[in-house]
Amino acid sequence: MTRADARVLIVGIGGIGCPAAMALARAGVGTIGLCDDDEVQLTNLHRQILFSQEDVGRSKVDVAAKRLRVLDGGVHVRPHSRRLLPDSAMDLVRDYDLVLEGADNFATKFLAADACRLAGVPIVHASAVRWVGTVLAVGPRGRPCYRCLFENVPTDGAPGCALAGVLGPVPGIVAATQADLALSILDGNFVDGQLVTFDGCTDTMRRRTVPARADCDLCGTRPLIRHIEQQAYLTPPA
Amino acid sequence: METIVRIPTPLRTLTGGADEVTASGKTVGEVIEDLERKHPGIRERLLDDKGVRRFVNIYVGEEDVRFLEGLRTALKPGDQISIVPAIAGG
Numbered sequence: 440m441t442r443a444d445a446r447v448l449i450v451g452i453g454g455i456g457c458p459a460a461m462a463l464a465r466a467g468v469g470t471i472g473l474c475d476d477d478e479v480q481l482t483n484l485h486r487q488i489l490f491s492q493e494d495v496g497r498s499k500v501d502v503a504a505k506r507l508r509v510l511d512g513g514v515h516v517r518p519h520s521r522r523l524l525p526d527s528a529m530d531l532v533r534d535y536d537l538v539l540e541g542a543d544n545f546a547t548k549f550l551a552a553d554a555c556r557l558a559g560v561p562i563v564h565a566s567a568v569r570w571v572g573t574v575l576a577v578g579p580r581g582r583p584c585y586r587c588l589f590e591n592v593p594t595d596g597a598p599g600c601a602l603a604g605v606l607g608p609v610p611g612i613v614a615a616t617q618a619d620l621a622l623s624i625l626d627g628n629f630v631d632g633q634l635v636t637f638d639g640c641t642d643t644m645r646r647r648t649v650p651a652r653a654d655c656d657l658c659g660t661r662p663l664i665r666h667i668e669q670q671a672y673l674t675p676p677a
Numbered sequence: 678m679e680t681i682v683r684i685p686t687p688l689r690t691l692t693g694g695a696d697e698v699t700a701s702g703k704t705v706g707e708v709i710e711d712l713e714r715k716h717p718g719i720r721e722r723l724l725d726d727k728g729v730r731r732f733v734n735i736y737v738g739e740e741d742v743r744f745l746e747g748l749r750t751a752l753k754p755g756d757q758i759s760i761v762p763a764i765a766g767g
Contacts, residue, residue, distance in 0.1 A: 455767030541767040548765055568766040571686045589763040593732040610767050636761055640686060641696055645759075647736065650744050 440536065441469075443513075445625050448472040448535040450523050450551050452499045454486035454610030455541030455565045455617065460503060461489065462618035463539075464511040468625070471507060472535060473500045474519040485607040523547050525669045528554035538562040539621055541614065545592045546672040552577070552585035553664055553671075556657050561624050565617040567605050570639035572613035575649065576620040576629065582658035583632040583651035590656070592672070609639045616644075680708050680752050683759040691716045705735060706748030708758060723760065724748075732763035 445468050449456045452475040460471055479487070479494040479502060489506045490499070504516040519531065523542070532538055532554045540551040540562055548564060555562040555577070564575045564585050577584050616635050623629045632649040656663040664671075679699045684692050692698050700715065702708035713720040723733055728747060735742045736759045742750045752758075 451767055453767040543766050545763070545765045566764040566766055568764040569686050571764060573761065573764060588734060590731040593763055605766055613767070634761070638686065638696070647739050650741065652743070 440625065442467040442622070442625055443469040445537065446470040446472065446535045447621065447625075448474060448519075448532060448538045450474045450538060450540045450547065451542040452477075452487075452489070452503050453483065453541060453543055454605060454607075455567060455614045456539070457487045457489040457503065458611050458614035459539050459541060459565070459618045459621070460507055461510060462615060463621065464507050464514045466618070466622055468514065470515045470517065472517040472519055472531075473503050473507075474521065474523055474531065475499045476520060476522040486605060486610050488611070523550055523554075525550060525667045525672055528667055529558055532560050533558045535560060537621060537624055539565070539617055541565045541610075541617065548585065549592050550667070550672045553657060553667060556581045556584055557664075557666065563617050563621050563624070565613050567610040567613045570606050570609060572609050572616075572637040572639070574613055574616045574620060574633075574635040574637075576624065576631075576633045578624055578629045578631045580631055582655070583649045584655065584658045586657040586664075587632075587652045587655045588634065588649050606639055609637065612637055612639075612644075678703065678752065678754060681757045682708065682712060683757065685760050685762055687762055687764075688719060688722055688760065691719045691722070703752060704746075704748065705737065705742050705750045705752065705758065708752065709748070734761040735759075736761065 447468050449460050452473050477499050479490045489503045494502045500518045500520045504518045507516050538555050542548050561579050562577050566573050634647045634649045637644045653660050679701050682698050700708045700711040702711050
């Protein structure tokens, strides 16, 4: 598959999704899907670099689609102006060759991980809070997966960017790493289970290889997650 | 034996802002207990009654302790511990 033939879905058009989409469009990815139900807010603008002040109040997906088409006239943009939800996640990710997930809440992260594994679609997860970021690439084999690293939706002690804040450049660095790993998957030059962490306080980036867990509920030898269940993703959005 | 522990940003409020601290112990569990003595509150952020919290990963060098001996993982001179918590945001 060439990059021009590739269809990539981006879940979460925020501080990570915006620069990741720009990187993929400029790298020649043929089709980019954008999935988000939010509108642009003034507090987004320091990091969500597809948007500007006149966009406040508009649909993020609509504005991002317009800007990406200006950036690269050859890219086909598919807007999905809705949240990734359990009842439709599988159908949506099946339409794509690769998913980039940069959601601002754990429920969506785990839902994207589960849907992609069950649909056989590779996924690159990314997060940024305060001065730290993480990126985890799950290749075509589907393991090790996000649940090998973080087993289930946290119930406490893990703040999101809406509460904790995020330093503007950090999601940009995280998104560039996410896009780089995504292109590696599309180009067929990928090693499974790459976890990259970035510390913006010390400007330190580290890469580790995450092992697959035999008892992982999603990708282990006896997986418990065999389909998407609504109640498994009930934590409130950030 | 003293071991260097790399502290992620969300936990630095407990270490006075330090991104690296030292703690003593022969195993990961002992080091966490010494961390708790020096930086009260950090144990609860890392462990629950079943062991390492499900959304926290503790590494010795490049190895996740869940794939070693968990909290009983023995430490060697020169080992470094790092902590990677789950985060959601962008």
